[in-house]
Amino acid sequence: MKLKKVYDTEAEIPEEAAAFYEERDGKWHLTLEIEGSASQDDVTRLNGALAKERNDHRATREKLRAFGELDPERTRQVMDRIGDLGEWDEVERKLYRLDGDGSTPKDEAAIQARIDAEVQRRERAIKAPLERQITQLTEARAEIERERDEARGTLRGRTIADALREAAGKAKIIPSAVEDVLLAGERVFDLDEQGRVVTKDNVGVAPGLTPDAWLTDLQEKRPHWWPTSEGAGSRGNRGGGTLPNNPFTAEAWNVTEQGRIAAADFAKADRLAKAAGTTVGGPKPAPRNRAA
Incomplete structure (x- = not known):
């Protein structure tokens, strides 16, 4: 059942919701409020956090793009051995002690040792700043991913909670x-690929249920969640105890939910169908008289 915030006349208000409206300025206004529902400010803040996460992640990705598909380790090895030609000329003169007569030392082993020592010194000088930069980029990326996961988790939890509150209001x-x-819903619900709030796999309930269908299933197990006149087994004004969200009734007719309930518990589906005046797979029953 969908309710309007404002009705022009009292006669337009659904009978079961009349207690939640009051007359102001000649019209009837909804006064029911659900504690803890999300405000527009909450949604704005969450959207802002996600936008910041996306921008920060994009900036980090652009910084790392320079490495392309190159192997980082091999790239560092090559870069470490590239030097300024003029500088190497100076090193060469020192190593070979080239002077005016062009004489060179005869100890080739000593020359090689001095070359190796110079290469190692240059390697350390080049690698140190690169390693620091890589460490900083790695830490920055980890922080961005952490903030992203926190923002997504907060938005996911708020979306599920809002859907459950809305379903609870509809189910009274x-x-x-x-x-x-x-x-109870926090444990069994998640967002699917389309962003819909549905029950998860392997949590003790049929997967893919909407919050409305889940509450319909629970009305027999948790009757204390409903007013006495609408608890499981109560007959009140509902013509034989039909559940308020029974998808087999004319008022809440929903073939998809019927199929889900039947797949999870056919006996229960059969009971709900009979209570609504039809059968599983049968035709839509006639609407019930509210005054009955």
């Missing part, structure tokens, strides 16, 4: 039980 869960609904 009593206010004192809403927190219990959120705690």
Whole structure:
């Protein structure tokens, strides 16, 4: 059942929701509020955090793009051995002691040792700043990924909580039980690839259920979440105890939810269908008389 925030006349208000409206300025306004619902400021802050994460991640990726597909270790080895030609000329003169007569030392082993020592010195001088830069970039990337995961986790939790609160309102869960609904739903719900809030695999309930269908399943197990007149087994004004979100009723007819319930528990689907005046796979029943 969908409710409007404002009705022009009292007659337009659904009977079961009449208690939640009051007359102001000649019209009837909805007064029901759900504690803890997300504000626009909350959504704005979360969107801002995600935008910052995307921009920071893009900047880091651009910094690392210079490495391309090259092997970092091999690239460092090559870079370490590239020097200024003029500088190597000076090294060469020192190593070979080339002077005016062009004489050179005769100890080739000593020359090689001095060359190796000079190469190692140059390697350390070149590698040190590169290694520091790589360490800084690695740490920056890890921090960006951490902030991204935190922002996504916060947005995911808020989206699931809002969907559960909305479903609880539709199912007329009593206010004192809403927190219990959120705690129980946090364990079994997640966002699918399309961003829809559905039950997860391997959590003890049928996967792919919406919050509305999940609460319908729980009404028999958690009747204390509902007012006495609407708990499981109560008959009240619902013509034989039909659940308020029973997808087999004319008012809440939903073939997809019928199939999900039948796949998870056919016996339960059969009970719900009979309570609504039809059968599993049967035709849509006639609407029930509210006054019955």
